[in-house]
Amino acid sequence: MLATRKIQMVDLQGQFKAIQDEVEEGIKEVLQTCQFINGPAVKDLEKGLSKYLNVKAAIPCANGTDALLVALMALGLEPGDEVITVSHTFVATAEVIALLRLKPVFVDVHEDTFNMDVAQLEAAVTVKTRCIIPVHLFGQSVDMEAVMQIANKHDLYVIEDNAQAIGAEVTFGDGSIHKTGTIGHIGCTSFYPSKNLGAYGDAGAIFTNDESLANKLRQIVNHGQRQKYTSECIGVNSRLDSFQAVVLNAKLKHLDRYNSLRREAADYYDQHFAGVEGITTPKRSSFSSHVFHQYTIVVEGDRDAIRGILSERGIPSMVYYPVPIHLQPAYSNWGGANGDLPVTERLAYQGLSLPMHTELTREQQDLVCKTVIECLS
Numbered sequence: 152m153l154a155t156r157k158i159q160m161v162d163l164q165g166q167f168k169a170i171q172d173e174v175e176e177g178i179k180e181v182l183q184t185c186q187f188i189n190g191p192a193v194k195d196l197e198k199g200l201s202k203y204l205n206v207k208a209a210i211p212c213a214n215g216t217d218a219l220l221v222a223l224m225a226l227g228l229e230p231g232d233e234v235i236t237v238s239h240t241f242v243a244t245a246e247v248i249a250l251l252r253l254k255p256v257f258v259d260v261h262e263d264t265f266n267m268d269v270a271q272l273e274a275a276v277t278v279k280t281r282c283i284i285p286v287h288l289f290g291q292s293v294d295m296e297a298v299m300q301i302a303n304k305h306d307l308y309v310i311e312d313n314a315q316a317i318g319a320e321v322t323f324g325d326g327s328i329h330k331t332g333t334i335g336h337i338g339c340t341s342f343y344p345s346k347n348l349g350a351y352g353d354a355g356a357i358f359t360n361d362e363s364l365a366n367k368l369r370q371i372v373n374h375g376q377r378q379k380y381t382s383e384c385i386g387v388n389s390r391l392d393s394f395q396a397v398v399l400n401a402k403l404k405h406l407d408r409y410n411s412l413r414r415e416a417a418d419y420y421d422q423h424f425a426g427v428e429g430i431t432t433p434k435r436s437s438f439s440s441h442v443f444h445q446y447t448i449v450v451e452g453d454r455d456a457i458r459g460i461l462s463e464r465g466i467p468s469m470v471y472y473p474v475p476i477h478l479q480p481a482y483s484n485w486g487g488a489n490g491d492l493p494v495t496e497r498l499a500y501q502g503l504s505l506p507m508h509t510e511l512t513r514e515q516q517d518l519v520c521k522t523v524i525e526c527l528s
């Protein structure tokens with residue numbers, strides 16, 4: 152049966168089967184106790200996440216976009232203040248900056264890692280810069296040691312967008328090891344179902360080691376209230392429901408295994424594509440482990456034609472992201488133009504993400520690789 156299962160970009164059924172009993176049990180308990188919001192499962196998730204990440208505070212919220220929004224709100228920035236991030240990311244990263252009437256400033260990414268090119272970061276800092284949002288794209292950390300050095304030098308906040316890299320580890324020059332999302336002042340993640348740690352609906356979380364920021368973040372996710380019905384600051388409603396916490400508690404125990412399965416699948420792709428002309432495989436940074444939220448190759452030639460043939464032959468593929476944010480209509484008033492960010496723009500035309508999940512079989516990967524290589528020749 153399994154061998155004939157259609158290849159999926161993301162396949163969550165195998166994971167579900169392995170945790171089904173625990174999830175059903177937990178959901179039944181929520182139904183019986185009717186603690187739908189902030190129930191014991193949510194408290195357990197807070198504890199579990201802060202232990203796993205080795206961070207003082209883990210604050211669950213409704214989704215990853217809210218996590219970023221709330222993080223920015225907690226910094227007390229003024230309209231017009233500049234926030235440096237990348238254009239090669241999911242739109243949510245820049246959306247929250249724009250929503251708060253802050254100004255997104257984009258730096259290009261490095262062609263090897265698809266992550267913020269830290270060599271270009273300092274040149275983007277102006278007197279109006281207040282914050283940097285590095286995005287750990289596709290499962291690998293930005294050079295956080297360099298980011299933190301620049302941030303400290305210019306007195307800037309750092310919010311990590313860790314939606315795609317939960318579980319990845321960064322090794323600093325002094326040998327210390329840190330989980331992504333715990334290095335900047337605030338870390339944000341998404342538990343969207345297809346993420347490495349995915350709920351069965353929308354969910355997210357915010358992390359910090361700073362106690363006063365933690366208090367502020369907790370307040371903002373709950374209407375600015377510390378005490379019921381007294382709003383001390385303007386907040387939002389971004390609570391996590393107990394059902395999602397049940398799923399995440401069950402899956403968190405398996406996260407390291409999920410991530411190593413992804414890494415093994417990536418290694419297997421790498422082997423297949425080694426030395427194949429017209430394909431560049433994703434590079435691994437020396438300072439970061441890679442949890443392969445996506446396995447993205449760069450192809451020579453007509454990427455969209457290749458995708459078309461792959462699709463005809465039953466091989467799914469995706470493009471992350473086809474239109475860079477600085478070229479999106481909604482972001483045009485910040486003056487982004489073609490040619491501003493050459494690497495970002497090239498990746499939009501030549502990047503190709505292949506099926507990546509914990510249930511991929513080697514036979515499926517053989518077929519994906521064979522077909523991709525045939526399409527190129």
Ligand SMILES: *Cc1c(COP(=O)(O)O)cnc(C)c1O
Pocket residue numbers: 214215216217240241243244286312314315340341342343353354355
């Ligand atoms: C998924 C994602 C988000 C947004 O998370 P949601 O839970 O979908 O709101 C933000 N940034 C990046 C890089 C993402 O991949």
